[in-house]
Amino acid sequence: MNIEQNLMSSNLRILSANIKNNILTKRCKFSIAKTVDIKEIVKEHKYESGLHNNSNVNLYTSRTHTCDELRSEDCGKSVILCGWLEYVRLNRFIILRDGYGSTQLITPENASTELNDFIKKIPLESVLMCYGKVKLRPVEEINKNQATGMIEVIVDQLLLLNAVDTKLPFQLRKFNKANESLRLKYRYVDLRYPEMQYNLRLRSKLLMKMREFLINHRAFVEVETPTLFKKTHGGAQEFIVPTHEKGKCYSLVQSPQQLKQMLMVGSIDRYFQVAKCYRDEGAKSDRQPEFTQLDIEMSFTNQDAVMLLIEELLSFVWPSELGKIITPFPRLSYEEAMLTYGSDKPDIGCSAKISNWTKYIPKASKEVFSLVLKNSEDKLSKKQINDLKTLISTNYPDVKFSLLNIRLLKTFKENLQKIFNGIDVEAVLADYNISEHDLVAIASGSKYKALSALGKINEHFKIDYSSDARWRFVWIVDFPLFEMDSNQIQSVHHPFTQPQTEITSDNLLEVKGFHYDLVLNGNEVGGGSIRIHDADLQTKVIESILNIPIETMSHLVEALKSGCPPHGGIALGVDRLLSILCNTNSIRDVIAFPKTFEGKDLLSGAPTEITTEDRKRYHLKIDNVEKT
Amino acid sequence: MNIEQNLMSSNLRILSANIKNNILTKRCKFSIAKTVDIKEIVKEHKYESGLHNNSNVNLYTSRTHTCDELRSEDCGKSVILCGWLEYVRLNRFIILRDGYGSTQLITPENASTELNDFIKKIPLESVLMCYGKVKLRPVEEINKNQATGMIEVIVDQLLLLNAVDTKLPFQLRKFNKANESLRLKYRYVDLRYPEMQYNLRLRSKLLMKMREFLINHRAFVEVETPTLFKKTHGGAQEFIVPTHEKGKCYSLVQSPQQLKQMLMVGSIDRYFQVAKCYRDEGAKSDRQPEFTQLDIEMSFTNQDAVMLLIEELLSFVWPSELGKIITPFPRLSYEEAMLTYGSDKPDIGCSAKISNWTKYIPKASKEVFSLVLKNSEDKLSKKQINDLKTLISTNYPDVKFSLLNIRLLKTFKENLQKIFNGIDVEAVLADYNISEHDLVAIASGSKYKALSALGKINEHFKIDYSSDARWRFVWIVDFPLFEMDSNQIQSVHHPFTQPQTEITSDNLLEVKGFHYDLVLNGNEVGGGSIRIHDADLQTKVIESILNIPIETMSHLVEALKSGCPPHGGIALGVDRLLSILCNTNSIRDVIAFPKTFEGKDLLSGAPTEITTEDRKRYHLKIDNVEKT
16 A cells, blocks of 8 residues: 555545645644554555665654655655745745754645645644655755755645644744743744754753663663652752641752762662752852753762763763864862862863962062963953953952053053062063063952952953864862851862861861862863761761751761762763753753743743642741741 | 782772781771772773673772672682672671672681681671682582572682661561561662662663663654643642742642643654653552653654554563563453453453343343452452452442352352342353352442442452463553543543544533553553644633633643644653562562652651741741641
C-alpha cells in the first residue's frame, strides 16, 4: 500500500474531506484518530525505502520528513510534512517551518485561484500538514542558506490542522525585536525561534553526553534525592513548604549536599545527579529560584582526582562544532588569583595582570596595586570611565582608586604625583613600559579590597584576545576555610570542607580547605570540595567554630559515625555552563520556562494569591502588619 | 613506578605511618590529600596492566579493584581495596564489603598477635583500606556463593579510614529483621544492603536506557520544566510555596502536563523528561509526596503511535536478566475490563473472569455478577473471608455481596436460593462447572459498583499462575471522558483529553476519550492521552462542561490559539515500575530517601517547625484555632 492509498484509506481521508475542491476550511476540526495507520505509513518510508536518517525523528508521527530533511536526492518522492506557516509569497509559495528547519511548498501550476486566495488568508504560524511531491527548484530559486534550499514540495493536499486565532505578540522572523517580558509571557511562541530550538536541543544533548560519560564510561550511578527536606542552617535562603501538620514545613533543598554525603555513607560510592536546586534569592539578576546542577560525589577519592574527572567529562561532552577545550586546565591558588587578577573567578585570557607598586611610594601607608591597560585610552568613553569609578567607590568605599587616561605622559606624571606624593614615576614608567594611550588603574587600601577593586576593572574591561583559547577554563584552589563577616567567623564555602591542615584556635583564618572552583571565561561554573568524614572534626567545625547548634546537623554527624568513607565531589552549574556555550546574554535563554529576576512566571502569572482552602489546609494566616 | 613505591612516595605513606608496627590507631585521622598521585596508581592498574574491566569503576579512586572484582586469574597481583568491615572470623579473616560485593582478606601467617588482636577490636562497618596480594584460597575455603570466593587477599597494610563510633541500629547481615521506620531513619546504613544497592543501581541503569532509547534512538529532546508553577484548578492537592511577596504562592507541579503542552506549541515536538512531581496526598499508603515520572509528549501523533512507542521503549529497557516482555500488549476497553475483571487495572493473568448471572434470576431487579474461583475453598481462612466481606461492605455499601465457600454443594444450593429466590441453580452449576471446593463471589447492585466489588476479590485473591508471562502488561482504552461525582460532572482523567466523538449536551456521560492506561501485573504504571488542541473545544470543556473559571486556564487556551499542533503523550510511574521490577513490597524500597506514608522524613526529621525568620519573611502566622 502506498501513502496515497493510506491517506485515502485512513481517516486522513475524512480530514481531507474538509477541503472541498482543494479549498481549506477556516479551521478543520482535526484529530489524529486512532484509525490512522501511522505504523504503516511510517514503515513504508522508514523501514522499506530506507529514506530516513538514523535518528528516527519521524517515527510515531504522521509526517514522513521534518522540514529540515529533504534534499535534491529526494526528488520524485511523495512526502508528508507538518509544520507552522512561516511565510507566504505570491499566494503560491509557502514556507513551512518546524523545530528542525523549513521547507518551501508550492501550489501546482493548475491550482484554482480559490486555493491560492485561501492560502493568502491563513494566519501566519497556523499549523499545516502537506502531502505532496518533492521536486528540484528552478536554478534561480535555489536558496543556499537553507538546508532544503535545493528543493520544494508541490502541494497535492494541504490540511489546516489548527489556525492561529489570536494576535501573536511578535513575529517569528524578527528575533531581536521582542522585549524579554513579552518573550517570557508568550514563551510557547518564543520557543519556535531557531535560536531557542538550538539552545534547548543542545541542552538535552549535553546532559545526555554527561550521563553517557558518567554512567557508561565511568560507572557512576544516578540517584534521585528528595527536594522536600529539612531546613539547612546557614547558607542560602530556602523556600519553605507548609504541610497540613500545623506549623510544620519542609524546605526545598538548596543542593543535595547532605544527601549525597549520606549516599557515600551508604556505599553508593560513585554518585551523580542532574539535580534541581532551589534558592529564594529575591531579586538577584540572572539567578533563578530553581536551577539545575550536575552534582557529583565519590568515595575514596581526592582533589586531584575530582578535577581530573571534570576535565575528562567536559572534554567528552564538549560539542565538537564549538571547538576543543584544552586539558588539564591551569590552576591558580586563591591567593595567586587575587594577586594577579583581583578576582577568584578571573577570565585568565582576557585580563590584565596586577602589579604591586607599593615599593615605588616611599611613604605608602597601605599597599598600592596597579593595572596597566595597554593602548586602551580610546576604548572607554569619559562616561564609561566615570561609571566605572562610581562602581568602585560604591563597592569599595575604603579603597583609594584612580583610573588615569593617558593622553599626555606629562599630565599623567603630574597626576600620579598628586595622588601618591613622592612616587618614583620614572621607575614606574620604565618597569611597566607605560606610554601614551594607555589606561592605568591604581587602587590602594587593605590588600584584598584594593585587589578586588582592580578585579572589577578587569571584569568590565576585557582585553581583546585574538586567540584559539575560546574556552578559558581555570581551577581556583587553596581557598581559606573560614572568613570573618561582621565579626563572626563563617565558612567561605560550607562547613563540610576538609581542612588541609589541622585547625587550631590560632590559625582559623589561615587554614586552607580542599576546595576547588571551576571558572570558565570569567564565570564560576562549578565548585566542590573534599568533605570532612570524621565526626569529631565535623562537630568541632559546626559547634565550636561556627556556633551552629549541633542538633540541626545531628543526622549528618550520626552518619559520619556510622562508617563514612573519605569522599569528595563537585557541582557544575548547568544553566550557566550552557549559557556560556550558547553565547546567550542570560541563563534564561537556555531554560525552557524561566522566571524573571523577581521570580515571576510571566506565562502562568505565578506566584498567585493563596486560596482560602490552602490557608485552611496549611493553617496559615497572612500577616497584615509587617514586622521586621 | 610500582604501587608499592607509589604508596611510599605519596601521602599514603604518611597515613600508613599511623600504623606503627602494623598496629592500627583507633581512628586514623585520614584525609586523601592532594599529593596522592592517584592518577599514577590507577594508570598502572588500569591502562598499563589492562587488569580492569571496561566500566572504569576504579578510576579517580585510591582502590585498584572493587570488592566484587578479583578472580582466580588475578592471583599474584598487588591490589588496593577499600570498603566496610562486614565480618571478622578468628581475628584473621576479614570480610570487606563495598557496594559491589565482598572480598575475604587474611592477615599473613607471621602477623603479630597484636595485629590480630587489634583487628578483633575494630567495630563492624568501619571503613578500611587494604593493600595486599591476591592468592588462591585453599580448596576447603572456596565459597561458590561469592563472586570473589576463589581468592583472598593477604594483607600487607591495613588502614582504618574511619571507625564506627556509635551503636548501629541493625546488623547488615539480617536484612529482613529491621523494621522499616528504623531502616528509614538510618537510611545511610540501610542503603548498604545488597538489595538496596541492586535496586538503586538498577534504577539508574533503567532510566539511562530510557534516555538512550528516547534520545539516541528516537530523537527525543529532554526538557526540564519548572516545578514552581501556578496552582492547577482541580486535580490532586498541590503543595504551596510562599514567596516574600505577601500572600503570593507558587504551587509545586503535580505533573508537567500544561508545560509539556506549551512545548508542543513551541515546536519541541518530541519531548520527554524524567520529571519530579509533587502531590500533597496526606496519609495514603505507598504514595510519596514527591515522585518521579517518565513524561513524554509528541506532536502530529495518535493513540496507536504513543502505545507503540511505549511498547518499544519498555522492550528496549527491560533488564535481560528479568525475562522478556511480549509486545504488542493486549488491549481492553474500559468496559471490557470492568465486565471481565471488575477493574480498570486488572491483573489479566492472575484474575478469574466475571460472569453475568442476571439471566438465571427471574425477578432480579438489579444486575447480578459472579466470580467462580475454582478449587479455592481452602485458600482463604474464615478470618480472611470475613475480612474480605467487611472490605466489600465498607467500600460498596449499596452492593449486595456474598462469598460462598463450597464445602458441600447441597448447602451452597440452599444458600444461593436464600439469597436469590428463584435462581436457576442447576443451570448455574452446569454453565460454570461449579463443584465442591470452589469459592463463589456474587455481587448485585448498580452495574459498575457490583463489578468493582468483584474486582476487589480479584485484587486480593490472585490465582496461581504458573506461566512464562511474568510481566502481564495490558492497555486499557476507551475510557469515558466524564463521570458524575456528587452530582457534579468531572473529568475521569483530566480536562485536556481529546474526545473520540463530538460532545453534545445529551451524550456527556457516553463520550469516550482518547485516553490509555498501562497496567502491569494489576498495577497502573502509566497513563496518557491525545490532547485537545482546539481552543474552542478546550474552552467548552473547561468552562461549559466542567464549570472551571476559564481565567485559571487562560495561558493554556491562549497557547492553543497560537498555532498548536495535534499532540498527545503519556507518563510512566517510574517508582511503581521499578518496585514491580525489583519485586519490592513498597515503592520506598526503590527510592534512595523516601518519606513515610505520613510524609515524614525520618532521617532528617522533616517537616520541622517553621522558624520565626521564615514566618516574617513569608508574612505567615500559624492559625491557632482550626476552622474548617
